[in-house]
Structure formats: structure tokens, C-alpha cells
Amino acid sequence: MLEGAEFYFNVDHGYLEGLVRGCKASLLTQQDYINLVQCETLEDVKIHLQTTDYGNFLANQTNPLTVSKIDMEMRKKLCREFEYFRNHSLEPLSTFFTYMTCSYMIDNVILLMNGALQKKSVKEILVKCHPLGRFTEMEAVNIAETPSDLFNAVLVETPLAPFFQDCMSENTLDELNIELLRNKLYKSYLEAFYKFCKNHGDVTAEIMCPILEFEADRRAFIITLNSFGTELSKDDRETLYPTCGKLYPEGLRLLAQAEDFDQMRRVADHYGVYKPLFEAVGDGSGGKTLEDVFYEREVQMNVLAFNRQFHYGVFYAYTKLKEQEMRNIVWIAECISQRHRTKINSYIPIL
Amino acid sequence: MSGKDRIEIFPSRMAQTIMKARLKGAQTGRNLLKKKSDALTLRFRQILKKIIETKMLMGEVMREAAFSLAEAKFTAGDFSTTVIQNVNKAQVKIRAKKDNVAGVTLPVFEHYHEGTDSYELTGLARGGEQLAKLKRNYAKAVELLVELASLQSSFPGSNVPLLISSQSWMRESEKSSIG
Numbered sequence: 319m320l321e322g323a324e325f326y327f328n329v330d331h332g333y334l335e336g337l338v339r340g341c342k343a344s345l346l347t348q349q350d351y352i353n354l355v356q357c358e359t360l361e362d363v364k365i366h367l368q369t370t371d372y373g374n375f376l377a378n379q380t381n382p383l384t385v386s387k388i389d390m391e392m393r394k395k396l397c398r399e400f401e402y403f404r405n406h407s408l409e410p411l412s413t414f415f416t417y418m419t420c421s422y423m424i425d426n427v428i429l430l431m432n433g434a435l436q437k438k439s440v441k442e443i444l445v446k447c448h449p450l451g452r453f454t455e456m457e458a459v460n461i462a463e464t465p466s467d468l469f470n471a472v473l474v475e476t477p478l479a480p481f482f483q484d485c486m487s488e489n490t491l492d493e494l495n496i497e498l499l500r501n502k503l504y505k506s507y508l509e510a511f512y513k514f515c516k517n518h519g520d521v522t523a524e525i526m527c528p529i530l531e532f533e534a535d536r537r538a539f540i541i542t543l544n545s546f547g548t549e550l551s552k553d554d555r556e557t558l559y560p561t562c563g564k565l566y567p568e569g570l571r572l573l574a575q576a577e578d579f580d581q582m583r584r585v586a587d588h589y590g591v592y593k594p595l596f597e598a599v600g601d602g603s604g605g606k607t608l609e610d611v612f613y614e615r616e617v618q619m620n621v622l623a624f625n626r627q628f629h630y631g632v633f634y635a636y637t638k639l640k641e642q643e644m645r646n647i648v649w650i651a652e653c654i655s656q657r658h659r660t661k662i663n664s665y666i667p668i669l
Numbered sequence: 670m671s672g673k674d675r676i677e678i679f680p681s682r683m684a685q686t687i688m689k690a691r692l693k694g695a696q697t698g699r700n701l702l703k704k705k706s707d708a709l710t711l712r713f714r715q716i717l718k719k720i721i722e723t724k725m726l727m728g729e730v731m732r733e734a735a736f737s738l739a740e741a742k743f744t745a746g747d748f749s750t751t752v753i754q755n756v757n758k759a760q761v762k763i764r765a766k767k768d769n770v771a772g773v774t775l776p777v778f779e780h781y782h783e784g785t786d787s788y789e790l791t792g793l794a795r796g797g798e799q800l801a802k803l804k805r806n807y808a809k810a811v812e813l814l815v816e817l818a819s820l821q822s823s824f825p826g827s828n829v830p831l832l833i834s835s836q837s838w839m840r841e842s843e844k845s846s847i848g
Binding site: 496537543545549607661 | 744
């Protein structure tokens with residue numbers, strides 16, 4: 319790709335970039351969150367959301383209003399926007415969108431495989447799949463008897479095929495392997511996405527590569543943290559770390575040997591970016607968890623992506639920020655409906 | 670003494686001795702029944718007190734558990750379908766035992782763990798800590814529910830014999846007051 323995206327970008331993608339920036343401007347602000355936190359019931363939340371860009375999205379819902387209905391309607395809205403962007407995109411932006419949907423597709427495929435193994439009906443699983451991860455061969459999943467049939471018949475047509483080839487060693491699927499399979503697929507997906515962005519070059523690489531590096535390192539840290547005290551061996555754990563982050567290769571090797579949180583912290587102290595994040599973690603109850611700190615950093619990086627123009631990162635950043643906003647609203651709504659207001663301010667502020 | 674409470678008897682010394690023996694028998698029977706009804710009442714009151722305490726605690730624990738579910742969903746996303754899909758054997762099971770109080774057998778439930786946690790690796794990549802807390806909270810809730818079920822099933826079990834024995838006691842008291 320030639321340098322100087324400002325000459326060529328707007329021809330193909332200018333309309334969509336303008337659209338996504340408009341959508342970003344309508345994300346909820348700090349004032350909106352303060353109003354939501356002060357609501358007493360879910361009906362108040364609905365009234366407040368009517369004044370924002372969400373408008374009357376809950377107008378067709380019957381009483382009583384529940385948190386899951388709010389979540390469903392918000393997700394439908396995000397999907398409509400995403401599909402609109404995707405349908406109007408040209409190459410290479412459409413490949414970028416395909417990469418973005420791969421993570422949802424991985425979750426859907428794992429769900430379908432599980433259901434096929436337990437001989438559940440495909441229709442009820444399809445309802446539970448994430449709409450952004452739809453692919454055309456989904457309904458055909460139930461014809462396969464074993465996982466390798468499934469791969470050869472169905473999945474080889476999807477964009478997920480190369481990721482499966484990296485982990486084709488399993489032929490038996492029990493619960494342990496399902497989660498390992500999910501994480502291995504995600505690792506190859508992340509590495510492929512990173513390579514795509516890097517090869518694209520230009521501003522997109524400058525914005526997307528640090529974001530994807532952070533995502534890779536974050537996964538490595540969280541997998542390590544969650545595997546303390548489980549049956550996952552250190553070698554297995556090391557195969558799940560994505561290699562496209564700053565921690566590769568020495569950091570990942572040190573992490574694989576870590577046995578508790580302090581050893582992990584010492585690994586992070588070698589890297590200037592992660593040292594302050596670990597210092598911000600409170601201990602035990604009260605204070606932030608490591609995951610909260612990582613979420614905040616991710617939101618920070620996504621907001622900064624909008625400071626540059628003429629790159630694809632704005633679409634990725636907008637989708638992630640919108641999902642975080644959805645999680646925040648669901649969190650506030652749950653606190654209100656369960657009348658448990660002590661932690662209502664632990665949402666992640668965006669703007 | 671009214672007419673119908675009178676026992677028709679021939680006033681002889683033998684009849685008096687027999688009547689005295691009958692009176693003694695009736696009084697002993699009445700004392701035993703009183704002891705039984707006292708023991709059952711005591712047990713009944715204990716169970717009632719424990720039921721009230723457990724129900725109050727239950728409200729708190731369920732609230733805490735539902736909130737930790739919301740926390741886990743915030744960090745880990747929606748894992749409900751994964752959990753429902755992977756259900757196979759129960760990890761917490763219940764045994765029923767019999768407890769004997771003053772001759773009345775009451776059922777008691779006790780829970781025991783069997784097998785390993787099949788959801789150990791769920792949330793490996795996000796939300797693992799919150800999921801662990803969630804599992805702990807709901808395990809506590811289940812244990813409390815088992816205890817409550819045990820108490821509530823022994824509650825009518827002790828109530829009925831209590832009523833029967835107190836009725837018999839009252840009849841016996843009447844009988845002994847006649848003699």
C-alpha cells in the first residue's frame with residue numbers, strides 16, 4: 319500500500335469514516351452516566367436513554383422492562399450499524415470487517431460444535447449465537463457427526479479455516495479441550511489480524527498494531543492469572559499465548575513459569591507500559607481488579623484512535639467502545655434493578 | 670361430678686384396689702405423654718427458630734449471589750449458553766438421614782460433593798476471577814437451601830406427633846381426674 323493515505327483514502331472510504339465519526343460523537347458522555355446512575359427504576363433508565371442517540375429503541379417492549387430486554391435491543395442497534403458499514407465497504411476495508419467479525423464467529427462455532435456433540439437441536443443454539451458472527455454455513459452444522467467431519471464439510475468454507483489448521487491435533491472434544499480450542503483459535507486469529515494490519519502499513523498499522531499488541535499481552539496475563547490452581551499445565555498454558563505482543567518472546571517464556579500473582583507482576587515490571595497498570599491494581603476486595611485496569615487502558619487506546627484520520631482503526635475502535643458502553647449500561651441497570659447501589663459507579667467511563 | 674362421668678362399679682374393697690391401680694396406670698401414662706410432648710415442643714421451637722434465621726440469611730446470600738452474577742457478566746460477557754451447554758453430572762448431592770427424637774423419626778438432609786468442577790477453565794481468557802467468586806457464592810446459597818429444606822421437612826414431621834401426643838395427654842388427664 320502506498321504511503322500517503324490522505325490522497326487515496328477518501329475515494330473509497332471517506333463516506334464511511336464520516337459516518338462512524340458521527341456515530342462516535344453520539345456515545346454517552348459523563349453527564350449521561352451521572353443521570354443514569356441517579357435513576358431509581360428501569361423505567362427512569364428508559365426515559366433517560368430516550369434523550370440520547372438511543373431514542374425510542376425500547377418503545378415496542380411490553381412491561382415489565384428487564385435488563386435482558388435492554389441488552390438485546392442495544393445489541394440489535396449495534397448490529398444494524400455494523401451491518402450498514404460492512405455492506406457499504408470496499409476492499410480492503412471489507413476484509414478488515416471480516417477480521418473483526420472472526421472473534422464472534424469463533425464463539426459461535428464453539429457453541430455449535432458443543433451443541434452438535436450433545437445432539438441438541440440446531441435452531442435453539444442459533445438463537446443464542448452472536449449476530450455479528452453469523453456465517454452462511456451455520457445451519458449446516460448438525461449434519462456432522464464428529465468434529466473432523468464438521469471441519470471438512472462446513473468450516474473449511476468460512477474465514478476461520480486457517481485458524482483451525484493451526485490446532486488440528488484434537489479429535490476428541492471434552493470440556494477441557496473446548497476451552498483450550500477456543501483460546502487456541504483466538505490466538506491464531508489475533509496473529510493473523512495483526513499480520514494483516516502490519517502488511518497494510520500506513521496509518522492503519524500505526525493505530526491498530528499497538529491496540530492488537532495490547533490485546534495479545536492482556537490475554538497472556540489474564541490466562542496466566544486464571545490458570546493458577548487449575549489443571550492447566552504450564553506447557554499447555556504457553557501454547558495459548560498469542561505471540562504478536564510486546565511480551566514475545568522473553569516475557570511469554572517468563573510468564574509461562576509464573577506461579578502466582580507476584581511473579582506475574584515482576585514480569586510486567588520489565589515493560590514500561592505494563593508496570594503502571596499493575597501498580598494501579600488494588601488488593602483483594604475494594605479497589606480495582608487487573609481486568610478493570612486492562613479494560614480502562616483498552617478504552618483509552620480506542621478513544622485515541624479517533625485523533626488520526628484516514629485509517630481503518632476508527633471502525634474497530636467504535637465497535638469496541640460501543641460494546642463497552644453496552645456493558646456499562648447493563649451494569650448500571652442491574653445495580654438499579656437489584657437495588658445494590660454500592661458498586662454502581664464501577665462502570666468504565668469512556669468520554 | 671356429673672352423671673355421665675360416673676363409672677358403674679360395685680362398692681367393694683377389691684373394686685377400690687383395682688380402681689387405685691387403674692388410677693396409677695393412668696397417671697404414669699399421662700406423665701410419659703407429657704414428657705414426649707415436652708420433648709417434641711422443644712424440638713419444634715428449635716426448628717422454628719432455625720428456620721427463621723436461615724430464611725433471613727437466605728435473603729442476604731441470594732442477593733449477594735445475584736449481584737456477583739451481574740459482576741461476572743460485566744467482565745466476562747455472556748457465558749450463560751456455555752454453562753447450560755456443558756451440564757452433565759451434579760457436583761453437589763444430597764443424602765437423607767433419619768434422626769430420632771422421643772420416638773419420632775425426623776428426616777435430615779445433608780449435602781456432599783462428588784466429582785470435579787467441570788467449569789474450571791470457563792472464563793480463562795476473561796472474567797475468571799469473577800466467575801470463581803460467583804461459583805463460591807452460589808455454592809453457599811445451595812448449601813443454605815439444603816439446610817432450609819431439611820428444617821422445613823422436619824417441621825410438619827414433628828408437629829403432627831406433637832399434636833397427637835398432646836391430645837392423648839389431655840384425654841389421659843381427663844381419665845386420671847375422674848379416678
